[in-house]
Amino acid sequence: MKEKAQIMDAEGIRRALTRMAHEIIERNKGVENLALIGIRRRGVPLAVRLAALILEIEGREVPVGSLDITLYRDDLTQLSYQPLVYRTEVDFPVTGKRVVLVDDVIYTGRTVRAALDALMDLGRPAVIQLAVLVDRGHRELPIRADFVGKNVPTSRKEVIEVHIREIDGDERVVISERVE
Amino acid sequence: MQRKDLLGLEELGADEIRMILDTAGAMREVIRRDIKKVPTLRGKVVATLFYEPSTRTRFSFELAAKHLSADTISVAAATSSVAKGEGLVDTAKTIDALGADAVVLRHPAAGAAAVFGRYTRAAVINAGDGMHEHPTQALLDLYTIQEQKGRIEGLTVTFVGDIQHSRVVRSNIWGLKKLGATVRVCGPRTLLPPGLEEIGVAVFTRLEDALPGSDVVYVLRLQRERFAQGLLPGVEEYARLYGITRERLALAKPEAIVMHPGPLNRGVEISAAVADSGRAVITQQVTNGVAVRMACLYLLIRRENDDKAYH
Numbered sequence: 001m002k003e004k005a006q007i008m009d010a011e012g013i014r015r016a017l018t019r020m021a022h023e024i025i026e027r028n029k030g031v032e033n034l035a036l037i038g039i040r041r042r043g044v045p046l047a048v049r050l051a052a053l054i055l056e057i058e059g060r061e062v063p064v065g066s067l068d069i070t071l072y073r074d075d076l077t078q079l080s081y082q083p084l085v086y087r088t089e090v091d092f093p094v095t096g097k098r099v100v101l102v103d104d105v106i107y108t109g110r111t112v113r114a115a116l117d118a119l120m121d122l123g124r125p126a127v128i129q130l131a132v133l134v135d136r137g138h139r140e141l142p143i144r145a146d147f148v149g150k151n152v153p154t155s156r157k158e159v160i161e162v163h164i165r166e167i168d169g170d171e172r173v174v175i176s177e178r179v180e
Numbered sequence: 181m182q183r184k185d186l187l188g189l190e191e192l193g194a195d196e197i198r199m200i201l202d203t204a205g206a207m208r209e210v211i212r213r214d215i216k217k218v219p220t221l222r223g224k225v226v227a228t229l230f231y232e233p234s235t236r237t238r239f240s241f242e243l244a245a246k247h248l249s250a251d252t253i254s255v256a257a258a259t260s261s262v263a264k265g266e267g268l269v270d271t272a273k274t275i276d277a278l279g280a281d282a283v284v285l286r287h288p289a290a291g292a293a294a295v296f297g298r299y300t301r302a303a304v305i306n307a308g309d310g311m312h313e314h315p316t317q318a319l320l321d322l323y324t325i326q327e328q329k330g331r332i333e334g335l336t337v338t339f340v341g342d343i344q345h346s347r348v349v350r351s352n353i354w355g356l357k358k359l360g361a362t363v364r365v366c367g368p369r370t371l372l373p374p375g376l377e378e379i380g381v382a383v384f385t386r387l388e389d390a391l392p393g394s395d396v397v398y399v400l401r402l403q404r405e406r407f408a409q410g411l412l413p414g415v416e417e418y419a420r421l422y423g424i425t426r427e428r429l430a431l432a433k434p435e436a437i438v439m440h441p442g443p444l445n446r447g448v449e450i451s452a453a454v455a456d457s458g459r460a461v462i463t464q465q466v467t468n469g470v471a472v473r474m475a476c477l478y479l480l481i482r483r484e485n486d487d488k489a490y491h
Contacts, residue, residue: 068206071218071248071478082181082479084199085206121215 001159001176007152010171013133016149017046020131021053023147028098031058033126035097037065039115040086042104045166046133050102065090067101072114088118095123100147104162106132109143134173136160181479185297185304188313189354197322197355203475204323204468210247211470221250224481227280228254229271230307231287236442236466237307237317241284244473250481253280268292272299281481285309303480305473311347316476317441318351320469322359325396327468328437328461333360338390338432340422341400341449342371348441349400353381366390367400367422370411387422391431398439399424402449415448425451429459437461 008016028034031054038047044066051064068086076083101115112130119128131147136154150173152160158177165171181196189197210218226245228238238254245252257271268287272295275283282303285293290312297304308314326332337356339349343365356363357380365376366384376383384390391397406412424438438450438460446452454460 071206071210071220076220077223085203085475085478087206088209117219121218122213 002179003174003176006172006174008173013171017049018053020147020149021050021057024100025058031060031062033098035063036100036102037067039103040066040068042162042164042167043102045164047102063092067115067118069111069114069118072118074110090122093123094125097125098127099125100129100131102131105134105136105160106145107136107138109139109141112143113141133162134160186315186476186480187293187306189315189318189351194358197358200319200475201323203479204472207474208471216247217249219249221248224250224281225279226250226252226282227275228284231257234286240469241473244470244477248474248477268296269299272296276300282477305476308347311345313351314347315351316473317348318355320465320472321352322355323468323472324461324465335395336362336393337396337398338364338366338394339398340366341402342406343367344371344373346400364390387428394432394436396437397432399450402445419448423449424454426453429454439465
């Protein structure tokens, strides 16, 4: 893997999340019935941060959950290894809620498809929206994000790496290329 | 998980055991939902093949497979109609031809699952082979201890009863030792196998000596045929010397939990008062059994690009 460019630094991530928090509040006309659910792994700390920003802006707490989509992947039979399964932790009823799914990168859309299935097994949200830090294109399914931190055109050979302090120890988004 | 079959805990590394327990934690969340079903093993076939009677283990495996959306076929083999060796190999080849992805096998002969695994592409899960091992029971026990106590390392677990004939104890000893627990066994001398001290297990014949300091009291089912074999004098005497009552349980740590693999002989190895008290986690063991078996099926069932070796 060869790093080609840094797309966002810690400040850039903070500003993007702040704007997204404002957009989420605006689109939903407040935070009534709102809930944030992060897709494991890096969507979870991002959801926690968005909730903190929403609390700062609106002065109200919104519930946060985490979703593991491993058991819903459509490529399980094609993998030669079993991906680790982490816990799904959504300890509030999602039925009737306005749920914002949060992930770090949207690419083919397959992760989000799996997340939609996983979420609907937990109940029937009134609305499901999608917030991503980076949209890198190359969708394989008719799925789009409602809230985007940054659109980054990429080639399929490239990889977007999101580093989040809580998981990776540093905070930045870089674009890398697979070295053959 | 790089292995094809789950034959026993003796062959598993501590990391593999932890991975199964962690995965079981995720599965536990699935069975708490209103809709207890995920699409993970759609199109996969799980066969349960029992050459010995069993209700809970078979039921638990079938439920685990169904929660993961696998199809299940169950073959009840009457012990009498099956000769060992040749018959087992042919059955394995048949199961292979039918295209099962996993086979759950219970058999009265030690080593049956290992033999079976050599003749099928399917993942073979040992659900009890003679007096050898019963790995998924031990894994659900480990999971339950960890759930109740928050850890396994440093705990003292005491098994009471027929140690000699228990595959549950054998599997548990391997698992508990690998995860850093202290293991004690206690029972009548006629039901204690030799060689336990060599693998670091403390052996007792009196409950008064074995129970103090125990975090977990694991009560084994007394099999009635042991009286006929002359290994035990009688039910009453066994209950008097080894039955776990409230008074006896008071010898263990105040927060000690009581476990039992089921089915219970109430009033023999465990008093009704203890079995129905908050100290007993027997029903939790049953529920956790489904989660642990879901984890095993998920981790073992082959993927298309997998080329795990087999003959």
